Amino acid sequence: MSLYQLVYYSRNAIAGDASVFEAEVDAILAASRRNNEAAGITGALLFNAGVFAQVLEGPLAAVEATFERIQQDERHGDVSLLALEPIAQRSFSNWAMGFVGHSAENAQRFAAIGLTRGFDPARLGGHKMHAILRDLTLEEEAAAA
Amino acid sequence: MSPQSLHAPEASPPPDAILNALPHPVIVISDDGEVIYANGAAQVALGGWIAGLPFAEIFPGSDESFERLIARGSALTLASKTHARYRALAGPPSAYGRVLSLFPDESATPAAIADTDELTGLLKRNGLNDGIERALVAEDGGAGRVAIHCIDLDRFKVVNDTLGHGVGDVLLARVAERIRSACRKGDCVARIGGDEFVVVQTGIASPEDAERLAARLVDLIGRTYVLSGHTVNIGASVGVAVAEAGNGPRDMLRNGDLALYEAKRAGRGRFRTFETGMDAALKYRRELEIDLRRALALKQFAVHYQPFVDLRDDRVIGFEALIRWDHPVRGRVPPMDFIPLAEETGLIAKIGEWVLRTACATAATWPEPMTVAVNISPVQFKSDTLVETVVSALAHSGLSPQRLEIEITEGALLEDTVNVLKTLHALQALGVKISMDDFGTGYSSLSYLQKFPFDKIKIDRSFVQGSDEDSEAILKAIASLGLSLGMAITAEGVETPEQLARIRDEQCTHVQGYLTGRPMPADGIHPFLSE
Known part of the structure; x- marks a missing residue:
């Protein structure tokens, strides 16, 4: 079964203060972990107050179904598909879902590459985004080990 | 075989065999409302051995007793347990009951199947009408509380064509x-055409x-x-x-469609809400379109010519061809009222070609080799035949290409720029002059002036007539820009001697306006020139 990778970013449409946002992100992550594990999807979710960026990896049908569910979610909009392509192997095989964006180190990193609130991730392009997500995820993994 | 053998008496088949050979179901219903006989076709269609069963069990759809149904007339429509529908013809009452002949009613397939779209599981049109009806009834007539959304997909055909059905x-x-x-959950959603959907929204509190x-x-x-x-x-x-008092499904669907039409006209990828007046506006446009389609054949168009003057020697050096539409009932319809419609409907291609041919033919009769300027719509640039048409118009009229000037607006360069530039270069290669019309009103992108060596820029009348400093600064800037690019500059809409004096100061090369001459019919040109 061939594996596919899909990368997108979207504008965060969650209205409310930081606690609402945190609660929603928690809910998104909980639902993602549950659904994606069952569907054989791995990947990473990156976000800040303005943007969600996500990598989904898995069998094509599962990637499509997951992306379709994400597309129907009202909590974000202006979804831009940065990449959709077959891959030889997963880049995010160890994680059901990577969570980045909370640690101070990441916050610094966001600032360093202009990924603060209101950044323009379109400039990064699919591969760059992927690479950044991958680096971030591996770092998180290392930190957690 | 002798002729007689054709008429030789043979044993006629038993009545039962005939009945069983009939392709349509025949049943006999007793006075008690029970099936007492079913032929072969009836047994196949209605579920095997049905003799002895009550009529109501075989045709559960009807609430009335068999006798009551019969009393309403001898032709009935009956629905079987499997929702198959039959037209039933009943024989007269007899000692043993009534004979019924059943004919499959193909005009009405089973309700459940007919109302659901196989591909999407959504309702179809019949179901939609019922759904709207139900929503209106449930919402107390529905005024202000029920809305329908008519949805049309944009670019669906492209997907079908490129990626397959x-x-x-x-x-x-x-x-x-x-x-x-x-x-x-309860809202009814229907697919009523290839890529058309309708949503019935209930329980709304406000138009928002x-x-x-x-x-x-x-x-x-x-x-x-x-x-x-x-x-x-x-x-x-x-x-x-949104439902208005007294609206039925048909009213709502019509209003939704009108609003959809407006959404598409406004550029697609958006919604529009029905307003009173859309109806009238659409009706007006439709009627205008019908008239416009006839106008060419009925010779209601004319070309008038407005002179332009070379400021170096104050001589008339050419005329701009301007279309006029005199409608027997509407009177003179201004171009700004019908040109957009002509562009929208594609009629501009034929109308534009007619203007071009007429203008070339007229110019060929002028006493001096003056220029004739013809406007070409952005829509005309999209056709592959523009250059061909120009070549043909020149050949038919005998007009030398150097005397024809094609005027385009920035709009022509907005889309498909590469192909438009190719067309412009091809026209210029013929010897035809190209000018940029209405400069200053649209995007006024200076890059357009860089992309193509226009022979002339025409500065929009608003900068000529505006007496404020800004207008003057813009006028001056465009004029000096044109000068440095080696393009002629025409100032449009000059009406007063003061404006003319200013134009001269700003180094415009040409002028066009009421002051130097109003548009005139073709036969007015000779008298005008000899004045």
Whole structure:
């Protein structure tokens, strides 16, 4: 079964203060972990107050179904598909879902590459985004080990 | 075989055999309302050995007794347990009951199947009408509380054509899912054509509720799809109609369609809500379109000519061809009222060609070799035949190409720029002059002036007539820009001697306006020139 990778970013449409946002992100992550594990999807979710960026990896049908569910979610909009392509192997095989964006180190990193609130991730392009997500995820993994 | 043998008496088949050989079901119903006989076809169609069963069990759809049904007339429509429908012809009453002949009613397939779209599971048109009817009744007539959303997919055909019907079908199913996800559980959603959907929204408290859903539908359907590894992007146009007192399904669907038409006209990928007056506006446009389609054949168009003057020697050096439409009832219809419609409907191609041919033919009769300027619409540039048409118009009239000037607006360069530039270069290679019309009103992008060596720039009348400093600064800037690029500059709309004096100061090379001559019919040119 061939594996596919899909990368997108979207504008965060969650209205409310930081606690609402945190609660929603928690809910998104909980639902993602549950659904994606069952569907054989791995990947990473990156976000800040303005943007969600996500990598989904898995069998094509599962990637499509997951992306379709994400597309129907009202909590974000202006979804831009940065990449959709077959891959030889997963880049995010160890994680059901990577969570980045909370640690101070990441916050610094966001600032360093202009990924603060209101950044323009379109400039990064699919591969760059992927690479950044991958680096971030591996770092998180290392930190957690 | 002798002729006699054809008429030789043979044993006639037994009545039972004939009945069983009939292709349509025949049953006999006793006075008690029971089936006492069923022929072969009836047994196959109605479920095996049915003799002895009550009529009501075989045709559960009818609430009335068999005798009551019969009393209403001898032709009935009956629905079987499997929802198959039959037209039933009943014989006269007899000692043993009545004979019924049943004929499959193909005009009415089983209700459940007929009302559901196989691909998307949504309702079809019949079900939609019922759904709207029910919503209106449930909402107390529905005024202000029920809305319908007529949805049309943009660019669906392209997906079908490029990725195939298989992907197109999957896409339709996905669209249906997304529409469902945006609606409340009880709201009825229908697919009524290839890529047309309708949502019946109930329980709305204000028009904003309807607008919110419409905006959501446009957003949601317009989001990227991933289908079998393909990335697919389509859009949606939505027409919203909120029920008004006394509206039925037909009124609502018509209003929704009118609003949808407006949404598409406004550029698609958006929604519009029905307003009173859309009806009248559309009616007006339709009637105008009908008249416009006839106008050419009925010779209601004329070309008038407005002179332009070379400021170096104050001589008339040419005329701009301007279309006039004199309608027997409407009177003179201004170009700004019908040219956009002509462009929208594609009629501009024929009308534009006629103007071009007429103008060339007229100019060929002028006493001096003056220029004739003809406007070409951006729509005409999209056809592949523009250069051919120009060549043919020149050949037929005998006009030298150097005397023809094609005027285009910035709009022509907005889309498909590469091809438009190719066409312009081809025209210029013929010897035809090219000018940029109405400069200063649109995007006024200086890059257009760099992309093509226009022979002339025509500065819009608003800068000529405006007496403020800004207008003057813009006028001056465009004029000096044109001068440095080696382009002639025409100032349009000059009406007073003061304006003319200013134009001279700003180094414009040509002038056109009421002061130097109003548009005139072709036969007015000779007298005008000899004045």
